[in-house]
Amino acid sequence: MPLNELKSLLIDGDPGTPESRIVRVMSERGTLSAAQIATATGLARSTVSTALAGLRRSGVVIEAAGGDTGKGVGRPATALALNPEAGTCVGIHLGLDGFRLVVADVSHSVIFEKTEELGRDYTPARAATAVKRAIDAAYAENSLRRSGLIGVGISVSGPVSPDGVVQRASIVPLWAGTDIRQTFGPVLQRPIFADNESNCAAIAEMMWGAATGCEDFVLFKIDVGVGGAIVHRGQVMTGVAGSAGEFGHMTIDPDGELCRCGNRGCLELYASFVRPLALAERLHGRRMTMDEVIALALEGDVGSRRLIEDTGAIAGRGLGMIGAIINPPLIVIGGRMALAGDLILEPLIAAYDKHTLIKRRDVDEAKRTRITIGRFTQNDALLGAVGLVLRHHGRLG
């Protein structure tokens, strides 16, 4: 029964045993060699060997095809992974008018993906029932053992406190005050993990995207809102009420316009989609999407370019403050604005360097903050919801 053993090692059992530490590292990182496991767990090579032998005998760990197990001369190291048949997890992203669902196995392969519309202002109870039905259908259609589901990760469009309560300032206003565990736990009957969508996006970039192998970075998201996440030593910072990484609500002008959060002059008012899109619509005399504005800019439309450049400049100024106080080795730009590529990146980097404390010219390459476009702009929050379970982050109860 590899499943029960895996679930115990990953979710319920004593996390201090060598077997549990090995399985947790493999769940976080996917395919690894025995040497990489020893480094990541801090366990002695001999302890790792003994424990791996047992885990392979019971079928929890298998040899994987390929995988990046480090470079070296001589015989290549055996690539190991968790047995995909030993367990699956579900990621849910709760959006404005519906949810997306993904099923993945513990070897990090996506098995199934689905979008389900619920209409504006759907209630938490309705979402829980619909999610349950969608999971049941997905498992039946794909002939997956329902008992193999080790946990459900839920990505929410708003701050989520460490005990799983959605805070105000959520994009889905009806959800403010919702207790995620109470809402989904009894319906799903599985361990629930939850966090803010930007924190999930950071986990996706760390596990599979632009921050792979990077334990310290900032994700800065430019979309209909401005948000982000701070990752320190491989852990996403959540904050005492769940608002860590809410970069959009730094006050850059205390006498500025009112923000939906109740403060004035928040960075989000200047650096999100909303203003450039309104200006573009006025200019073109019709309703537009940001994707259209970005496409026009990439085709060379000077007005669209300027709107994106100005957004990059103000976002870079805000990021400069974040750089001064976090000073991360890497900043990943996420959100749909990232689709503009260098058009947003160049003015953003110039403004960052102008306003931050440690400037490029002052330090050598190794001490510079690298700023890059994220790998995922459309499905980062969804993939990250799976990542919550695989990395055991944001466990409720």
Place this chain on the structure above:
Amino acid sequence: MPLNELKSLLIDGDPGTPESRIVRVMSERGTLSAAQIATATGLARSTVSTALAGLRRSGVVIEAAGGDTGKGVGRPATALALNPEAGTCVGIHLGLDGFRLVVADVSHSVIFEKTEELGRDYTPARAATAVKRAIDAAYAENSLRRSGLIGVGISVSGPVSPDGVVQRASIVPLWAGTDIRQTFGPVLQRPIFADNESNCAAIAEMMWGAATGCEDFVLFKIDVGVGGAIVHRGQVMTGVAGSAGEFGHMTIDPDGELCRCGNRGCLELYASFVRPLALAERLHGRRMTMDEVIALALEGDVGSRRLIEDTGAIAGRGLGMIGAIINPPLIVIGGRMALAGDLILEPLIAAYDKHTLIKRRDVDEAKRTRITIGRFTQNDALLGAVGLVLRHHGRLG
């Protein structure tokens, strides 16, 4: 030979053995019970018992008098500590015109403290020689074994990169670019640990002060400069070039006055001592210190009070941004301005709540950010230098 065993467990040996994990936790936290050690290390109780028996036999661990080993009914748990005779460490705080030195043992007792003047613009080489002489004298005077010195922690008035190079924007300009390990290592012939003075201050507050038992907090320092530190899961964030926590250099007015860092409108220009002191001097027509202004305010002088209140309000606005993006459970106010107590704290808290994202009224007590005055305002950076060694933070080489 308990000394050699301790040094190996604490500094040089495999950090993964139970003995090493136990000794490192005891070094970080001081007096603990066996149960507290098991919780802190994540080791099984039986493993802790076996390892502790060996450590007590060899004299590395001893029974300590008193100590907070948790409350409960029945027989009190035995309080254990590292043997103070098993090792000592030195903390150095490099200031504007000299250094301070403290010697402490591994059970966290301060044995000796000294201030040494070197005059303005002393060179790194001169400091290294003077520090060596002062350490030798301190060990001779107190009949301490020189071979018992397990490491020297150095607290620097400027950003220090993880590889030990003092960055620009240092209060001691001559030190910019100095490699701390190259400067002190060959002279002292002992493991060297180094970090920025605000990061050291945070370590002191975490180990012995207002943040005791708190693994997540922000230190915000108001003094001749504005600085601070971010602590996440018990680890001080340093940043890729060493500038994490440089709160004074967040740009709050991009068109404001020029700052010594080369940017405009930094928070430090508005929230440090410098402006209120200049105004107080003009008002009173004489040279004054901030301590005098604070004393006048505490006696009821309305002008001095207003200067402190205004500083609190602008500092609170800056902190509001930090709160929005870090959302820590605790903010500790440090620096000499903290001596003003409630006079600075009240306007600061009011401004924080006005400008930050998650406001007091929106969340219950457990999710609020608590803001408090630090315990150490005079010697935090010095005690924290000892803390660098005891917590194995900022090791160079």
